[in-house]
Amino acid sequence: MQPKTLYDKLWESHVVREEADGTALLYIDRQLVHEVTSPQAFEGLRLAGRKPWRAETNLATPDHNIPTRNRDRGIEDPVARTQVETLGANCADFGITEFRMDDPRQGIVHVVGPEQGATLPGMTVVCGDSHTSTHGALGALAHGIGTSEVEHVLASQCLIQRKSKAMLIQVEGKTGPGVTAKDIVLAIIGEIGTAGGTGYAIEFAGEAIRDLSVEGRMTVCNMAIEAGARAGFVAVDEKTIDYVKGRPYAPKAEDWDKAVAWWRTLHSDAGATFDRIVTLKAAEIEPQVTWGTSPEMVVSVSDRVPDPAQEKDPVKADGMRRALAYMGLTANTPISEIPVDIVFIGSCTNSRIEDLRAAAQVAKGRKVAANVKQALVVPGSGLVKQQAEAEGLDKVFVEAGFEWRDPGCSMCLAMNDDRLEPGERCASTSNRNFEGRQGPGGRTHLVSPAMAAAAAIAGRFVDVRELGLRP
Amino acid sequence: MQKFEKFMGIVCPLGRSNVDTDAIIPKQFLKSIQRSGFGPNLFDEWRYLDRGEPGMDSSGRPLNTGFVLNDPRYTGASILLARENFGCGSSREHAPWALLDYGFRVIIAPSFADIFFNNCFKNGILPVRLEEKTVEGLFAQANGPEALRIEVDLASQQLKPEGGEGIGFEVDPFRKHCLLEGLDDIGLTLQHVGDIRAYEQRRRAEAPWLFFHS
Numbered sequence: 303m304q305p306k307t308l309y310d311k312l313w314e315s316h317v318v319r320e321e322a323d324g325t326a327l328l329y330i331d332r333q334l335v336h337e338v339t340s341p342q343a344f345e346g347l348r349l350a351g352r353k354p355w356r357a358e359t360n361l362a363t364p365d366h367n368i369p370t371r372n373r374d375r376g377i378e379d380p381v382a383r384t385q386v387e388t389l390g391a392n393c394a395d396f397g398i399t400e401f402r403m404d405d406p407r408q409g410i411v412h413v414v415g416p417e418q419g420a421t422l423p424g425m426t427v428v429c430g431d432s433h434t435s436t437h438g439a440l441g442a443l444a445h446g447i448g449t450s451e452v453e454h455v456l457a458s459q460c461l462i463q464r465k466s467k468a469m470l471i472q473v474e475g476k477t478g479p480g481v482t483a484k485d486i487v488l489a490i491i492g493e494i495g496t497a498g499g500t501g502y503a504i505e506f507a508g509e510a511i512r513d514l515s516v517e518g519r520m521t522v523c524n525m526a527i528e529a530g531a532r533a534g535f536v537a538v539d540e541k542t543i544d545y546v547k548g549r550p551y552a553p554k555a556e557d558w559d560k561a562v563a564w565w566r567t568l569h570s571d572a573g574a575t576f577d578r579i580v581t582l583k584a585a586e587i588e589p590q591v592t593w594g595t596s597p598e599m600v601v602s603v604s605d606r607v608p609d610p611a612q613e614k615d616p617v618k619a620d621g622m623r624r625a626l627a628y629m630g631l632t633a634n635t636p637i638s639e640i641p642v643d644i645v646f647i648g649s650c651t652n653s654r655i656e657d658l659r660a661a662a663q664v665a666k667g668r669k670v671a672a673n674v675k676q677a678l679v680v681p682g683s684g685l686v687k688q689q690a691e692a693e694g695l696d697k698v699f700v701e702a703g704f705e706w707r708d709p710g711c712s713m714c715l716a717m718n719d720d721r722l723e724p725g726e727r728c729a730s731t732s733n734r735n736f737e738g739r740q741g742p743g744g745r746t747h748l749v750s751p752a753m754a755a756a757a758a759i760a761g762r763f764v765d766v767r768e769l770g771l772r773p
Numbered sequence: 774m775q776k777f778e779k780f781m782g783i784v785c786p787l788g789r790s791n792v793d794t795d796a797i798i799p800k801q802f803l804k805s806i807q808r809s810g811f812g813p814n815l816f817d818e819w820r821y822l823d824r825g826e827p828g829m830d831s832s833g834r835p836l837n838t839g840f841v842l843n844d845p846r847y848t849g850a851s852i853l854l855a856r857e858n859f860g861c862g863s864s865r866e867h868a869p870w871a872l873l874d875y876g877f878r879v880i881i882a883p884s885f886a887d888i889f890f891n892n893c894f895k896n897g898i899l900p901v902r903l904e905e906k907t908v909e910g911l912f913a914q915a916n917g918p919e920a921l922r923i924e925v926d927l928a929s930q931q932l933k934p935e936g937g938e939g940i941g942f943e944v945d946p947f948r949k950h951c952l953l954e955g956l957d958d959i960g961l962t963l964q965h966v967g968d969i970r971a972y973e974q975r976r977r978a979e980a981p982w983l984f985f986h987s
């Protein structure tokens with residue numbers, strides 16, 4: 303038999319029918335739903351007099367514009383409140399399970415799905431949100447879709463799709479201490495660029511990826527979209543299976559054994575061919591910090607802000623100049639001399655328990671620097687929050703001067719009231735450093751949770767390895 | 774999408790050319806979380822004397838009685854008669870959503886903006902292009918003391934004004950099929966219900982855990 307890639311296997315097991323022109327009807331096993339991109343889809347369903355094809359395959363939770371504090375007061379912003387209430391009403395009407403704001407299982411959809419075992423290896427997973435690629439960490443085919451497609455999946459359990467090309471990104475060897483999943487994926491994006499993965503589905507592989515926990519792999523797959531790919535995934539291994547075991551939505555008893563037997567086949571066969579292969583050496587990756595307004599504008603913490611004068615491509619040089627002007631940075635400034643005003647630890651990239659542990663380890667017994675106006679820790683879900691509190695992480699953060707919040711997207715995109723003021727500079731564990739992403743005029747530097755915590759303590763970017771991993 | 778069946782409807786004559794999508798539904802209503810509910814704000818700036826805002830109850834607002842939609846003769850109209858280049862401007866679907874929500878199923882004009890024309894079909898509205906002369910004739914009748922009623926028969930591609938001669942019209946065969954069958958993208962996918970069910974049956978045997986909650 304022809305050797306297959308993991309992507310081939312995931313794709314082929316979900317094709318309902320294929321037209322002569324290559325368009326396929328792809329079956330969707332799980333749809334995650336949030337308040338921002340679903341209202342018109344539900345409305346469309348209602349207008350057409352349709353019902354969800356399999357309501358129970360959908361799982362909803364509000365995340366984008368809910369408050370992360372004073373929840374007992376409800377949502378003060380009327381527009382946000384309407385959206386969240388609309389989600390609630392739609393889920394009630396159409397028989398869709400929803401984890402509401404007062405449910406401990408509520409959180410960022412991409413944290414909630416895997417946490418519940420609602421997203422499983424071998425599944426096709428969609429959500430009206432581009433960071434759906436996160437779920438690929440479990441060996442699933444997962445990608446973001448638009449509102450009309452949300453409706454299409456609700457109504458038919460299918461999507462009309464064309465197969466992408468296959469890319470393999472291998473990160474070979476072992477990473478050094480203090481280098482995390484976030485640094486790996488930022489280094490990858492630095493290497494291939496934000497359009498490097500356009501038209502591809504990316505499989506992340508190699509020793510450094512295998513060495514990552516499943517949560518770390520989620521961080522990597524989460525940012526596949528920032529590399530231009532709608533989907534990114536990692537082969538299933540024993541870590542994946544251990545991760546899934548016992549979760550509320552995970553298969554049980556005989557189903558479990560049957561599932562595991564299939565999941566163990568979810569890897570690319572030896573000799574499978576890819577349209578493109580990219581190789582990175584893990585040992586060369588250092589803690590990363592973005593300096594510009596695109597995730598590909600990234601350097602190591604020991605580097606300096608790049609100089610547009612050194613860039614030969616005039617278009618690129620121009621883009622760099624614009625980014626530097628927006629970011630309020632001067633070329634050749636050492637990254638470690640850039641002070642920060644705000645620190646944000648959260649988002650679907652880095653708000654799981656291991657992220658919070660990594661940040662707490664750095665923060666423990668230390669104090670947030672006086673020049674840092676605000677340092678926020680926003681857990682990815684209510685259950686992450688509970689777990690962190692059970693481990694005493696909340697106390698570590700609060701004693702160090704961080705604010706400990708309720709779960710949601712928060713300052714990742716500033717749809718609620720957690721946002722940067724114009725000109726404020728933020729060390730953020732989120733995934734997008736676009737202009738205005740964290741608030742109009744706000745300046746975002748993407749880093750790992752440990753690096754964000756280190757920046758909070760030092761009041762500037764600092765190599766977390768200098769602080770030492772233990773206090 | 775609703776199947777497009779033969780019906781008899783009142784014609785509302787909107788005697789303006791180059792009606793753009795912002796006129797059809799002003800910008801401030803696009804923040805809505807819904808695809809329906811735009812009806813009360815269709816042609817908002819022409820229809821009311823005050824400025825409409827999202828969330829406002831339009832029932833008590835001062836009406837521009839000079840605007841044709843507010844003329845009691847045309848209450849319940851489902852056919853809009855317009856002049857050339859109807860629906861120009863942006864590509865947003867809020868314009869057909871608003872027309873549909875108000876109750877228009879057919880728009881007759883000598884010409885339409887291209888994107889709007891396509892968007893109509895996607896949303897179950899039939900845009901009918903007729904010759905300038907024919908449109909003028911319909912305007913004359915619709916502006917008369919008695920409202921004009923027309924029977925729309927898509928299957929035979931005929932408009933039959935009450936007590937008048939039938940008027941034939943052109944329509945793309947594929948779009949006609951989709952409208953008659955009530956098919957949108959979703960509708961088309963749902964033509965393969967058999968394939969989807971067959972897939973599910975096979976999958977249920979191979980991977981029962983994907984169905985355990987159903």
Ligand code: SF4
Binds near residue numbers: 715
């Ligand atoms: S945390 Fe940020 S990137 Fe993730 S789903 Fe929320 S807004 Fe999107």
